[in-house]
Amino acid sequence: MGRLAAITGVHGYLPDYVLTNKELETMVDTNDQWITERTGIKERRILKDPDKATSDLGVGAVKGLLEKTGTSPDEIDLLICATVTADFNFPDTANIICDKVGINNAYGFDVNAACSGFLFALNTAAKFIETGFHKKVIVVGAEKMSSIIDYTDRSTCIIFGDGAGAVLLEPNEEGNGIKDAILRGDGAGREYLFQKAGGSLNPATAETVLAKEHTVFQNGRPVFKAAVQGMADVVKKVMARNNLTSETLEWLVPHQANIRIIESVASMADFPLEKVMINIHKYGNTTAATLPLCLWDYEDQLKKGDDIILTAFGGGFTWGAVYLKWAYDKK
Numbered sequence: 001m002g003r004l005a006a007i008t009g010v011h012g013y014l015p016d017y018v019l020t021n022k023e024l025e026t027m028v029d030t031n032d033q034w035i036t037e038r039t040g041i042k043e044r045r046i047l048k049d050p051d052k053a054t055s056d057l058g059v060g061a062v063k064g065l066l067e068k069t070g071t072s073p074d075e076i077d078l079l080i081c082a083t084v085t086a087d088f089n090f091p092d093t094a095n096i097i098c099d100k101v102g103i104n105n106a107y108g109f110d111v112n113a114a115c116s117g118f119l120f121a122l123n124t125a126a127k128f129i130e131t132g133f134h135k136k137v138i139v140v141g142a143e144k145m146s147s148i149i150d151y152t153d154r155s156t157c158i159i160f161g162d163g164a165g166a167v168l169l170e171p172n173e174e175g176n177g178i179k180d181a182i183l184r185g186d187g188a189g190r191e192y193l194f195q196k197a198g199g200s201l202n203p204a205t206a207e208t209v210l211a212k213e214h215t216v217f218q219n220g221r222p223v224f225k226a227a228v229q230g231m232a233d234v235v236k237k238v239m240a241r242n243n244l245t246s247e248t249l250e251w252l253v254p255h256q257a258n259i260r261i262i263e264s265v266a267s268m269a270d271f272p273l274e275k276v277m278i279n280i281h282k283y284g285n286t287t288a289a290t291l292p293l294c295l296w297d298y299e300d301q302l303k304k305g306d307d308i309i310l311t312a313f314g315g316g317f318t319w320g321a322v323y324l325k326w327a328y329d330k331k
């Protein structure tokens with residue numbers, strides 16, 4: 001059967017502050033009905049403490065994960081952090097999380113694939129386990145999206161939220177774990193969803209700050225279309241090549257960007273909504289954190305041996321689908 005990399009624990013962390021649609025109505029020209037109908041979002045969490053960053057959200061998720069799985073920080077070999085809101089351009093956030101949690105026998109690195117970051121990081125981590133190179137790897141998706149959102153732009157500020165989710169990966173010899181993945185990228189999509197300044201092309205200047213080029217730019221419609229097509233395509237392909245159907249699969253776990261995107265992907269892959277994990281109404285789009293936050297919210301309902309497909313689409317463009325067999329019943 002061979003060695004697979006299995007998720008053996010999941011934990012999430014959300015900052016306390018709840019930014020509701022009602023409050024957004026006082027900030028920009030929008031309303032609860034538009035946001036609810038067009039996106040499915042009712043509220044999102046915001047990290048208000050100016051001294052706290054993405055790593056602090058990651059620390060909350062990782063500490064809880066170590067505690068609930070009875071794992072000592074010294075046992076961890078590698079921590080991969082998926083994020084587009086790194087504490088700094090360098091060093092990487094993974095190393096800062098390790099330092100703050102006391103993961104000292106390890107190393108870390110960040111994966112930047114926007115909303116697909118968790119999937120890309122998960123599949124990367126799985127390879128380290130499958131080869132036998134590492135025994136315990138943490139993958140954390142963490143985002144302080146509020147640090148790159150323009151709260152005068154109604155087309156983006158209603159969508160994004162802050163949060164983090166983390167999983168522990170360990171070897172599994174029983175056939176449970178990550179079984180297949182299709183991951184894709186198309187850099188031509190970069191013009192539709194990106195942060196214009198702050199990188200080596202447009203380093204920060206007084207002008208870039210005034211022009212608000214350090215915040216998320218999104219042309220929503222083409223992203224919406226590409227997201228539906230991209231996710232539906234890889235989900236159907238991964239199902240076909242593993243002889244899976246929406247009847248035999250227990251769960252579809254889609255990136256939480258827009259309820260209409262989720263519903264379209266589910267319908268194109270023939271999934272009833274009862275089998276689709278949805279928590280967008282509570283947290284909005286937390287970019288690389290949506291998938292682990294879904295697994296965390298639904299952990300009680302997951303059973304050993306459940307067949308699950310995770311899928312995401314994001315800036316880049318990046319997208320993908322991962323097929324796994326869940327490895328444990330929650331104690």
Ligand code: UT7
Nearest residue numbers: 030031034115154155158220221223224227257258313314
């Ligand atoms: O996670 C990474 C990938 N990202 C995504 O998957 C996001 C994909 N895109 C979307 O989810 C949607 O495109 C949005 C939610 C961003 C926008 O929804 P939409 O249905 O595509 O709206 P739109 O941008 O076409 O705008 C329709 C109208 C416009 O008004 P006019 O031009 O028709 O008069 C907008 O100005 O809605 C207006 N509008 C708003 N109205 C009230 C845009 N934002 C708002 C708002 N409140 N917050």
